[in-house]
Amino acid sequence: MKGQCVCAATQFEVELQNHHVHSCHCSICRRQTSGVIMTIDIVPGSLKFSQQAQLAIYDSSTWGERGFCKQCGTNLFWRTKDQSYCNINAFALNEAPADLDFGLEIYIDNKPDFYSFAGQRKTLTEADVVAMFQADPKA
Template sequence: MKGQCVCGETAFTVTLKDQNVHVCHCSICRRQTSGVIMTVDTVQGSLNFDKQKYLSVYSSSDWGERGFCNACGTNLFWRTKDHSYCNINVFSLEEAPEDLKLDMEIYIDNKPEFYSFSNRTKKMTEAEVVALFSSDQ
């Protein structure tokens, strides 16, 4: 699949692991997007940049980093620093699959009370997410 930032200066190809969309309610994602970020997991090693002159990577934790276009600011991916796990902004895909489904919300204990999704999803707390990724280190 092909994807890109808003301005088109950062473009990539990727293979999706499945059609499951995840929502993150952490404070960084909410601040970065003025809402939540919706992502889809990628097949390990399949994220390849065709245009990356404006690609920047931000170290957001001891174990994770975020990629974005520094020309337009589009958030593109989150991945572990060892690249064993990566997800992409589902809306950065040029043509999203039709069978996407919202299946999980993470950092659910960080979610403000003023919004909620009606979909039934798996929910993980901050401690559960941190344990999942920090145990790999």
């Protein structure tokens, strides 16, 4: 699948791991997007950039980093530093699959009270996510 930032200065191809959309309520995602980000998991190593002169990587934690376009600011992906896991902005895809489903909310304990999504889905707390992705559990 192909995708890009808002201004098209950063373009990529990717293979989706599944069609499950998840949202993140962490403070970084909320600040970065003025809300939540909706993402889709991709096959590890499948993120390939056809245009990347404006691509920037932000070192956002001890185990994760975020990619965005320096020109327009579009948030494109979050991945582990070893690149064993990566998800992309679901709305950066040029044509999203018709069968996407919203199945997971992460950092649910960081979600402000003034909004919520309808329906039921799996949720993970900050501690759940940290336990899954932290490179060194003793750190």
